[in-house]
Amino acid sequence: MTRKRRFVVGAALLVGAVTYLVYAGVRETSVYYLTLEEFLPKRDSLQGEGVRIAGRVRTGSVDKTTTSAGTELRFVLGDFNKDDGVPVHYTGILPDMFAEGRDVIVEGKYMHDGVLRAQTIMTSCPSKYEAEAAKPNGAPPSAG
Amino acid sequence: MEVGALALTIGLVCAAYSVAMSLAGGFLRRRDWVASAEHAAYATWGLTLIAVAWLLNALVSHDFNMEYVASYSSTTLPWNYTVTALWGGQQGSLLFWLLILTSVTAVVLLQNRERNRDLMPYVTAVLMTTSVFFLVLLNFVTPPFQRLAFTPAEGRDLNPLLQNYWMQIHPPSLYIGFVSCAVPFAFGIAALVTGKLGDVWIRTTRRWTLFAWFFLSLGNLFGAEWAYLVLGWGGYWAWDPVENAAFMPWLTCTAFLHSVMIQEKKNMLKVWNMVLVILTFLLTIFGTFLTRSGVISSVHSFTQSGLGPFFIGFLAIAAVISLALLLWRLPQLKSENELDSLVSRESTFLFNNLVLVGIAFAVFWGTVFPVLSEWVRGVKITVGPPFFNKVNAPLGLILLFLTGVGPLIAWRRAGWQSVRRNLVPPFAVGFASGVVLLAAGMRSYWGLISFPTAVFVLAGIVMEYYRGVRARQAVIGENPLVALVHLIGKNRRRYGGYIIHIGVVMMFAAITGTSVFKQEQQVTLSTSQTFAIGGYTLRYDGIEQESTPHIAYLRAKITVLQGDKVVDVLKPEKRFYKKPEQPTTEVAIRSTLGADLYLVLGSFDDATQLATFLAYVNPLVSFLWWGGVVIALGTVITMLPGGVTARETAMAAGRFGDRVVVE
Numbered sequence: 001m002t003r004k005r006r007f008v009v010g011a012a013l014l015v016g017a018v019t020y021l022v023y024a025g026v027r028e029t030s031v032y033y034l035t036l037e038e039f040l041p042k043r044d045s046l047q048g049e050g051v052r053i054a055g056r057v058r059t060g061s062v063d064k065t066t067t068s069a070g071t072e073l074r075f076v077l078g079d080f081n082k083d084d085g086v087p088v089h090y091t092g093i094l095p096d097m098f099a100e101g102r103d104v105i106v107e108g109k110y111m112h113d114g115v116l117r118a119q120t121i122m123t124s125c126p127s128k129y130e131a132e133a134a135k136p137n138g139a140p141p142s143a144g
Numbered sequence: 145m146e147v148g149a150l151a152l153t154i155g156l157v158c159a160a161y162s163v164a165m166s167l168a169g170g171f172l173r174r175r176d177w178v179a180s181a182e183h184a185a186y187a188t189w190g191l192t193l194i195a196v197a198w199l200l201n202a203l204v205s206h207d208f209n210m211e212y213v214a215s216y217s218s219t220t221l222p223w224n225y226t227v228t229a230l231w232g233g234q235q236g237s238l239l240f241w242l243l244i245l246t247s248v249t250a251v252v253l254l255q256n257r258e259r260n261r262d263l264m265p266y267v268t269a270v271l272m273t274t275s276v277f278f279l280v281l282l283n284f285v286t287p288p289f290q291r292l293a294f295t296p297a298e299g300r301d302l303n304p305l306l307q308n309y310w311m312q313i314h315p316p317s318l319y320i321g322f323v324s325c326a327v328p329f330a331f332g333i334a335a336l337v338t339g340k341l342g343d344v345w346i347r348t349t350r351r352w353t354l355f356a357w358f359f360l361s362l363g364n365l366f367g368a369e370w371a372y373l374v375l376g377w378g379g380y381w382a383w384d385p386v387e388n389a390a391f392m393p394w395l396t397c398t399a400f401l402h403s404v405m406i407q408e409k410k411n412m413l414k415v416w417n418m419v420l421v422i423l424t425f426l427l428t429i430f431g432t433f434l435t436r437s438g439v440i441s442s443v444h445s446f447t448q449s450g451l452g453p454f455f456i457g458f459l460a461i462a463a464v465i466s467l468a469l470l471l472w473r474l475p476q477l478k479s480e481n482e483l484d485s486l487v488s489r490e491s492t493f494l495f496n497n498l499v500l501v502g503i504a505f506a507v508f509w510g511t512v513f514p515v516l517s518e519w520v521r522g523v524k525i526t527v528g529p530p531f532f533n534k535v536n537a538p539l540g541l542i543l544l545f546l547t548g549v550g551p552l553i554a555w556r557r558a559g560w561q562s563v564r565r566n567l568v569p570p571f572a573v574g575f576a577s578g579v580v581l582l583a584a585g586m587r588s589y590w591g592l593i594s595f596p597t598a599v600f601v602l603a604g605i606v607m608e609y610y611r612g613v614r615a616r617q618a619v620i621g622e623n624p625l626v627a628l629v630h631l632i633g634k635n636r637r638r639y640g641g642y643i644i645h646i647g648v649v650m651m652f653a654a655i656t657g658t659s660v661f662k663q664e665q666q667v668t669l670s671t672s673q674t675f676a677i678g679g680y681t682l683r684y685d686g687i688e689q690e691s692t693p694h695i696a697y698l699r700a701k702i703t704v705l706q707g708d709k710v711v712d713v714l715k716p717e718k719r720f721y722k723k724p725e726q727p728t729t730e731v732a733i734r735s736t737l738g739a740d741l742y743l744v745l746g747s748f749d750d751a752t753q754l755a756t757f758l759a760y761v762n763p764l765v766s767f768l769w770w771g772g773v774v775i776a777l778g779t780v781i782t783m784l785p786g787g788v789t790a791r792e793t794a795m796a797a798g799r800f801g802d803r804v805v806v807e
Contacts, residue, residue: 006486011498018502021538022509025531033514033526052526066749070668071756092666093746093758096718096727107528 031107036077040084043110052107053077053116058085059100077106077116086110090118097123148198149289152239155191156279158184162272170265170337178265182253185272188279189246196243199236199288203229209295212236212288218301218723220694225302228312232302234436234451235288237315241432242278244316244323249275252327252352260348266334274326277458285451304721304728310370318363318390322428324356325393328400329425332418336469341414341476346404351783357401358779360394365772376729376744378664378760380768383532388511389431392504396424399500402493402550409555410490411480415470416497418477422466427504429459434511485557492550499543506535533659541593544652547645548574548601551608551638570607574600594656598649605642612639636781643778650771657739657764666746668756678761680741681705682714687748687755696720700745700755704734716745716757739763 032046036055039046061076070091078085088106098104098121108118162184169177199212203226208214216229216236231237249271256264282288305311328349335345367390372380381387400420406413433455470477483490509516510527517525552566578596586592609628616627632639667675669684676682685701697717704712717730734741739761746756 004483007483007491007494010486010491010495014495014498014502018506018535018539021535022506025506025510025535026513026525026527029531029534030513030525030527033524066668066747066752066754066756068668068670068754070666071747071749093744093756096729 036079036086039086043086043114046110047112049110050108051110051116052105053086054103054105055079055086057098057100057102057104061085062100075100077104086116087114088116088118090121095121095123146198146289146291148195148202149287151191151194151198152279152282152287152289155188155195156276156283158188158191159272159275159279162188163269163276166265166268166272170269178268181265181268181272185246185249185253185268185275188272188275189250192239192243192246195282195288196230196239199239200227200230203227206299208297208299209292211290211292214292214296214299216299216302218299220722221299221302221307222694224312225307228306228315229302231315231319232306235282235286237319238278238281238286238436239288240315241319241323242275242282244319245271245275245278245326248323248327252330256348260331260344262338262340263331263334263345263348266337267330270330270333271326277454281451281454285454298723301721301723304719304724304726305374308370308374310366310373314363314366314370317359317366321356321358321360321363322393322431324352324359325397325424325428327352327356328421332421333466333469336418336466336473339473339476341473343404343408343411346407346417350404351785353397353401353404354779354783357394357397358776358783360390360397361775361779362772364390364394365769369769372765373731373733374728376731376758378662378742378744378758378762379658380765383507383510383529385511386435388507388532389434392507392511393424393427393431395500395504395507396420396427399497399504400424403497406490406493412483412490413494414477414479415474418470420497420501422463422470423501423504426459426463426466429455429462433459487553487558487563489550489553489555489558492546492553496543496546496550499539499546503536503539503543506539507532510535537590537659540652540655541597544594544597544601544649547648548597548604551642551645552604566607567604570600570603573603588660590660591656594652594660598652598656601645601649605645608642609639632781636784640778640780640782643781644775645778647771647773647775647778650767650774654764654766654768654771657767658762661763663761665759666756667759668754670752670754675759677759678739678741679706680711680761681707682743682757682759684755684757687753694722696722698745698748700748700757702732702743702757704741712741714741714743716743718745718748735766737766740765 031050031052033052034054036053039051039053039055055077056079058076058078061074061078063074065072071094073088073090073094075088076085077088088108090106090108102123105122106116106118107120107122108116110116162181164181165177165184166181169175169179169181201207202210202213203217204223206213206217206219212233212235216232217226221229225232229236231240249268252267252271253264256267260267328345331345331349335341364387367387368380371382371387375382400417403413403417403420407417433452436451436455483494485491510531514524514526517523548570549567552570554562554566558566574596577599578592581592581595586595609631612631613624613627616622616631617624620627622630632643663678665675665677669675671684671686674681674683681704683703683705685703688699688701690697690699697719699715699717702714702716703710704714712734714732714734716732719728719730720726721728729744732743734743742760742762744758744760746758748755
């Protein structure tokens with residue numbers, strides 16, 4: 001019986017380790033995942049937090065400057081028919097599919113000055129193109 | 145008349161008939177009914193072939209009146225991608241899944257015409273039920289043969305990201321792996337239903353399990369290669385839900401491959417093996433569900449669709465039935481033996497199983513966490529790559545260590561004497577390598593743990609080979625090379641397995657290299673400016689442009705120098721696909737055995753003529769691909785047909801004095 005007990009103890013230790021790693025991992029690395037509509041009403045309580053927000057790049061809001069120091073990008077995450085939105089600030093390489101009017105997921109930290117400082121910008125790549133086809137002037141290809 | 149759609153409808157009827165007749169024939173012991181069910185299964189296969197041929201023909205002949213063809217191909221798409229567009233979209237990929245499933249079913253039926261007649265009715269029923277599920281989807285939820293009201297002059301083309309060599313072979317490999325997992329599952333269920341719970345079902349499906357594992361491994365690796373070359377972020381694995389979907393069944397399948405050995409040798413772990421085989425099957429369906437339903441948002445989530453509830457339903461039914469059968473047979477599944485000692489191969493395998501399932505659990509938890517947290521707390525909380533890396537790095541290292549210990553430790557009970565003889569030498573070599581790395585200036589904890597552990601595993605394998613060869617030389621007097629070939633040939637499972645372990649070690653080295661020692665730099669340059677990374681100096685020599693009817697190219701020219709010597713010229717690209725209008729990034733890589741220099745053209749600003757580049761140095765990444773080649777080689781060796789089992793069983797009997805099942 002002791003042999004069995006010793007094995008059970010070993011297994012319990014392993015299971016405990018996995019549980020702890022998962023628990024600690026979730027606590028340290030989790031971020032809130034919100035759509036823009038969910039985010040806007042509770043944005044004040046999320047200042048200083050890591051967030052991941054799904055929204056749309058407002059048409060006409062993209063301001064990109066390239067200097068020898070790198071590319072700096074500012075845009076507003078928000079629907080074009082509503083006034084409210086979140087200013088986003090990002091330095092880095094843009095995903096290929098990034099363009100005004102596109103659905104994007106922005107991950108970063110929501111700063112106390114009300115700006116979302118993005119670490120990652122993701123665009124989901126649709127395998128169907130009905131939406132683009134319906135819009136006669138989809139995003140023109142540009143170098144960047 | 146849409147022949148393909150008609151074939152799918154008749155196929156559904158055949159498949160449903162096959163399920164009903166095989167079950168009825170099995171329970172009532174009517175051989176003629178079972179035979180009829182098997183004929184219906186072959187018919188389903190033939191009908192699926194017709195449907196696939198119909199869709200392929202539409203693709204190749206550019207029949208843009210068919211919605212699928214218009215959505216996923218165009219006249220300018222190269223012919224090879226026109227063919228692979230078969231699985232480029234939702235409907236087509238489900239049809240392709242069905243094609244592989246029905247083909248696998250047909251092969252299983254052919255193999256077992258004269259064998260396992262008591263199990264076969266239920267095997268047929270399980271496999272054909274899965275076919276029914278996919279046929280229901282193809283007939284009622286996502287029919288592939290929809291016609292448009294008009295005929296567009298041109299198709300919308302295949303997603304440019306999928307127009308890549310690795311994307312031609314990644315989905316088929318993965319699907320073959322997924323589908324083949326259904327075979328051991330079907331035999332396991334048949335064993336539960338009939339109560340023939342010995343290891344016949346395991347021996348029958350051993351090669352299928354290896355076959356599934358082989359393709360799951362390759363599929364994952366091809367996907368990683370694709371991500372590395374196409375997604376342009378310098379890495380190959382992002383813990384994206386779609387990647388996790390393919391990784392989880394691989395983990396449980398790996399666990400199963402190891403734990404069946406204990407059932408074969410010791411008649412233990414019967415329940416555990418059943419659980420693993422059921423879990424693996426459910427995870428393959430869950431994986432297809434994750435990829436196809438878009439339930440969890442993913443960077444490359446391809447689809448949003450109404451498939452979700454169907455998959456959840458099928459998963460729930462499969463899980464409940466499997467579990468009920470397992471509980472019903474629980475009393476008969478009791479172990480005939482007990483674990484002899486904590487220091488034994490059995491217990492190492494058990495711990496290896498626990499770690500593999502632990503990793504699978506962690507990956508599962510992290511993947512579904514957004515959904516779970518929304519249910520429980522009402523907020524969506526997501527975990528990203530840091531979570532998976534944090535959890536899996538220590539678990540992976542434990543696994544690597546056990547990979548080294550397992551083969552070296554005796555079955556049943558390893559005495560101190562044998563532990564010292566077998567474990568101390570490789571352990572000393574591993575430790576010495578750690579000291580060397582430390583002296584060479586390595587200060588990373590992860591590196592100092594991972595590399596020596598890898599060396600330890602490798603040293604153990606080399607020692608095993610060396611001893612085997614020496615024994616043959618001494619007894620038979622063969623020369624070393626002949627002895628090596630015969631050693632592998634006479635015990636393919638064992639020595640092929642060791643080769644797989646070598647591949648695994650190489651991959652661990654690559655993963656450690658790329659995750660701990662990666663260098664990354666972002667620069668914005670004007671023409672003829674330079675920057676340095678990883679011992680290279682890179683000079684930006686301007687932009688060139690080119691246009692074809694299919695794609696417009698923007699190509700940067702970067703000269704790579706080591707000292708003053710030009711060693712390479714890299715040309716990272718931006719591509720602008722013309723329909724659909726979509727830019728993509730084409731990375732340029734200078735690959736050497738030691739490290740990859742990986743270069744991305746981030747953006748090019750017309751006004752200022754400034755180009756932004758991302759450069760990465762990925763140490764040891766080539767070992768990932770070569771490790772994959774080694775794994776494939778090892779798996780092929782273990783799968784080769786031939787007189788492995790007879791000799792092995794005899795040897796096992798002689799060596800361990802265990803109860804042996806003679807086939």
